[in-house]
Amino acid sequence: MDPKNLPAHKQRLLAEVKKRQVDYVGKSAKGRALINDLSEAMRGNYAAMARLKEAISSNDFPILFGQVTQLALQGQYARLPQQWTAFSSRYTVTNLKNQRLMDWNPTFGQLPEQNGGEVRHDFALPRIPELTEFPTFKLEARGQEFGLNKYGARFPFSFEAFINDELQVIQEMPNEMAAMGRDTEDVLTTGVIASSTGPNPDYFNASWDFGSLANQGNILDGNPPLSVEALEQAMQEIGLRRINGLEGRPVVVPSWVLVVPPSMEILANEIAAIATQEIVRGDPASAAGQVRFQRANQARGRFTVQVNQWLPLIDTSATAATTWYLLPSNGTTGTRRAIVTSFLAGHESPELRIKNEAGSSLGGGEISPFEGSFVNDDVQYRVRHFVGAAGLDPSPSMVSLGTGVDS
Numbered sequence: 569m570d571p572k573n574l575p576a577h578k579q580r581l582l583a584e585v586k587k588r589q590v591d592y593v594g595k596s597a598k599g600r601a602l603i604n605d606l607s608e609a610m611r612g613n614y615a616a617m618a619r620l621k622e623a624i625s626s627n628d629f630p631i632l633f634g635q636v637t638q639l640a641l642q643g644q645y646a647r648l649p650q651q652w653t654a655f656s657s658r659y660t661v662t663n664l665k666n667q668r669l670m671d672w673n674p675t676f677g678q679l680p681e682q683n684g685g686e687v688r689h690d691f692a693l694p695r696i697p698e699l700t701e702f703p704t705f706k707l708e709a710r711g712q713e714f715g716l717n718k719y720g721a722r723f724p725f726s727f728e729a730f731i732n733d734e735l736q737v738i739q740e741m742p743n744e745m746a747a748m749g750r751d752t753e754d755v756l757t758t759g760v761i762a763s764s765t766g767p768n769p770d771y772f773n774a775s776w777d778f779g780s781l782a783n784q785g786n787i788l789d790g791n792p793p794l795s796v797e798a799l800e801q802a803m804q805e806i807g808l809r810r811i812n813g814l815e816g817r818p819v820v821v822p823s824w825v826l827v828v829p830p831s832m833e834i835l836a837n838e839i840a841a842i843a844t845q846e847i848v849r850g851d852p853a854s855a856a857g858q859v860r861f862q863r864a865n866q867a868r869g870r871f872t873v874q875v876n877q878w879l880p881l882i883d884t885s886a887t888a889a890t891t892w893y894l895l896p897s898n899g900t901t902g903t904r905r906a907i908v909t910s911f912l913a914g915h916e917s918p919e920l921r922i923k924n925e926a927g928s929s930l931g932g933g934e935i936s937p938f939e940g941s942f943v944n945d946d947v948q949y950r951v952r953h954f955v956g957a958a959g960l961d962p963s964p965s966m967v968s969l970g971t972g973v974d975s
Contacts, residue, residue, distance in 0.1 A: 606636045609738055620738075633738075633938075638920050640742035645917045648750045652757035654825045654874040656907040656957065657899035660916065666715040667910065669960060679703050691817060716910045716956025719752050722923075723949045727940030730947055742920065745951040749918030757909045757957040758878040761827070761893055766885040767967045771907075771959035778809035778819070778963055788968040794832060794892045796839055799867040802894045802966040809963050811904070821901050821964045824871040827893040829879040836873045836892070843868060872897065890970030906961045912954035923948040 608616035661667050680703055681687065683694040694703055723741070730737055761768055767787070774785035782805060783789055789805070792798040809819040828836045842865045850858040871894070880888050899907040926935040927942035938947055 641746050641920050642917050645746040651754045655895040656757045656909045657905045659908040659910045660913050662913050666713050669712050712960040714958030720952040724946050727945040749953045760957050760959045762883045764884050772967045782808040786962050791969040791971045793970045796865050819963045821896050823897040824894050825874050825897045826871045827874045831889040833875045887969040894966045896964040901964050904961050906964050907959050910956045915954045918951050918953040921950045
């Protein structure tokens with residue numbers, strides 16, 4: 569993938585990786601040699617692997633190994649495709665406390681229904697005649713709490729396995745742990761919209777109040793199967809909603825993402841490609857009594873398709889293969905966040921460490937952790953990642969079980 573096509577935060581991460589690589593390479597001739605051997609070993613160069621075996625006992629090796637493998641991890645992580653970015657908004661926090669995202673909405677109950685001889689329209693400012701006092705309004709604060717947690721795992725292996733494996737551990741570990749971090753982000757964010765019993769009831773339910781013009785809740789009436797008409801129905805229903813019930817502004821979504829399981833990939837892409845479709849009205853048993861006409865796909869161009877491979881693993885209900893989700897693109901309407909995936913500032917990518925319990929030599933010198941621990945000759949890697957996901961605003965989202973029957 570061309571780095572220019574990566575998201576901005578991934579481009580910054582890759583730039584930092586390259587900068588740090590330059591800094592490390594310039595330290596010493598020995599350091600440059602070790603870094604080059606590590607890099608070549610991670611590409612499968614057996615001569616470099618042999619040289620590394622001789623360098624394992626070097627005091628420089630653990631330090632340089634940690635630097636290079638962490639940089640490799642970050643670089644690989646930055647390049648891996650991520651699914652959650654299609655339907656969730658990235659959010660960075662500075663600590664591990666529960667975060668509260670405040671929402672300030674004006675309330676117009678104090679404003680006069682008419683002023684200066686003119687009726688005030690809903691959500692419009694009142695007319696102010698010359699030299700008359702301006703009426704006041706209030707702000708209503710609504711907050712949503714969310715947070716993030718620490719995730720991680722250890723990978724132990726023996727000194728013998730490390731030696732006999734021709735350093736395959738070095739080659740594969742950054743890739744594997746980068747994938748573990750990426751998968752954790754995708755699974756946690758998918759868990760905001762899906763659960764083992766179907767759509768997550770904390771985000772999709774029939775009790776949300778979106779004002780008098782819209783149906784309650786964000787489960788599409790009748791749970792229609794995915795079709796052009798069903799998508800248009802969902803978009804139209806969302807357009808009737810207000811953000812905070814009667815007092816809120818209309819919900820406006822510039823673009824949506826249609827999130828489907830792999831079982832619906834072909835159908836979803838076919839619907840996205842339809843420009844017009846033939847509509848038949850009249851007696852289905854008699855061609856003479858039928859009227860046929862072409863109708864434009866009003867949903868086309870207003871959504872993209874995201875196939876989410878985690879949906880059937882999280883949702884194990886009977887309707888998992890037919891359930892589809894219409895969500896605001898990138899988890900935001902542009903003014904309000906619907907779904908967020910949160911990261912800890914300064915720790916926004918998975919971190920790789922090695923456990924050092926090799927002890928010391930009789931002469932007092934340090935021993936590389938790759939020589940094995942003092943107790944049982946094991947070596948351990950550890951990956952740590954700080955991440956979280958939460959649904960904040962259900963108003964721009966819709967789900968259908970695809971069964972054609974109300975739930």
